[in-house]
Amino acid sequence: MERILITGGAGFIGSHLADALIDQGYRVRVLDALSEQVHGGVRQPPDYLNPAVEFMHGDICNAESVGEALQNVDAVFHFAAAVGVGQSMYQIARYTDINNRGTAVLLQCLIEQPVKKLAVASSMSVYGEGLYRAADGQTCAPPERLPAQLQQGLWELRDKNGGSLQPLxxxxxxxxxxxxVYALSKYDQERLCLLVGQAYNIPTVALRFFNVYGTRQALSNPYTGVLAIFAARYLNGNSPLIFEDGEQQRDFVNIRDVVQACVLALERDQAAGRIFNVGSGLSHTVRDIAAHMGRLLGREEIRPVITRQYRVGDIRHCFADIGEARRILGYTPRIGLEEGMGELVEWLQTQAAFDRFEAANEELSQRGLRL
Known part of the structure; x- marks a missing residue:
């Protein structure tokens, strides 16, 4: 394989992957619509995008643009997507159009212009709640939490007998x-790609990213990763607002480890037809992550605020079992949280961040999606 197309490749994850592929001798083409929510009003590729990238400005939903981008391409990383759990619950048509129909347009074009490998970016959000162990030692996948439970501030999941559940x-x-809606669209993306890939003999792999963090995150996008949101709050002298009680457990994985997994998925034939978790394999509470970010930024005087509110669509605990990626891909996370957050904070000191979180939060509240 020589030329790789990355849809959505001017963004956070795609641009880092482009760097790694170019360093390894691949030629990289990027198709990106340069969404205003991610890139601001600028219609030029971001300064951080590798100058060796062949950039094409185009919409994933436009078959003509996609067909042109696929010319003489050997493999595709499909990263183009609208991202954000909360926003997806009131921009349903937009998320479904970009994520579901955009993927369908790409796959329709791939029937006429097949490639040697297709990798699609999925998300840990497809799981809903993670896996749990009940008091009797059995593992279980609990149902969603009910609004009546959340309104009482009963955040943790219970079994049918009221017993506690341990996240695994x-x-x-x-x-x-x-x-x-976002989670459903990511599930549709991975299933569409795997289904069509099998039907047309295009080796396909789905990568379920957990909470990715690192340099180049869109700090002014209030629907980006939670670390970037917290950073924007701190940098503007505002307290991070934490939903529920802050004890939600998540898996924070550094962008460099995510790129490692992507390259392995491209180069390992054994990956074809499979789904892989891409995380650190460790869990941290949102409360601890927020406090640690404040310490690293030297903003200890700004204390995170526990709102004891919840958002429709949020889940309680989910962190990755990465055994399958270790076994099949040879994936091994190398960047610890301390090192990774240190790099992120160093980069943050050079950035301007507009804090739009409260406006986005109010939008959810007005629509009854934050209680």
Whole structure:
């Protein structure tokens, strides 16, 4: 394989992957619509995009643009997507159009212009709640939390007898249960790609990214990763607002480890037809992550605020079992949270961040999606 297309490749993850592929001798083409929410009003590729990238400005939903981008391409990383759980719950048509129909347009074009490998970016959100262990030692996939429970501030999940449940690392075998429009669209993306890939003999792999963090995150996008949102709050002298009680457990994985997994998925033939979790394999509470970000930024005087509110579509605990990626891909996370957050903070000191979180939060509240 020589030339790789990355849809959505001017963004956070795609641009880092482009760097790694170019360093390894691949030629990289990027198709990106340069969404205003991610890139601001600028209609030029971001300064951080590798100058060796062949950039094409175009919409994933436009078959003509996609067909042109696929010319003489050997493999595709499909990263183009609208991202954000909360926003997806009131921009339903937009998320479904970009994520579902955009993927369908790409696959329709791939029937006429097949490639040697297709990798699609999926999300941990497809699981809904992660895997749990009940008091009797049995593992289980609990149902969604009920609004009446959340309104009482009863955040943790319970079994049918009211017993406590212990969160466990979530493997790919756990039944999916998307709890938001975004999550459902990511599930549709991975299933469409795997289904069509099998039908047309295009080796396809789906990568379920957990909470990715690192340099080049869109700091002014209030629907980006939680670390970037917290950073924008701190940099503007505002307290991070934490939903529920802050004890939600998540898996934070550094962008460099995500890129490692992507390259392995491209180069390992054994990856074809499979789904892989891409995380650190560790869990941290949102409360601890927020406080640690404040310390690293030297903003200890700004204390995170526990709102004890919840958002429709949020889940309680989910962190990755990465055994399958270790076994099949040879994936090994190398960047610890301390090192990774240190790099992120160093980069943050050079950035301007507009804090739009409260406006986005109010939008959810007005629509009854934040209570």
């Amino acid at each position: 690392p979530t493997p790919e075998s756990k039944t999916t249960s998307p709890a938001s």
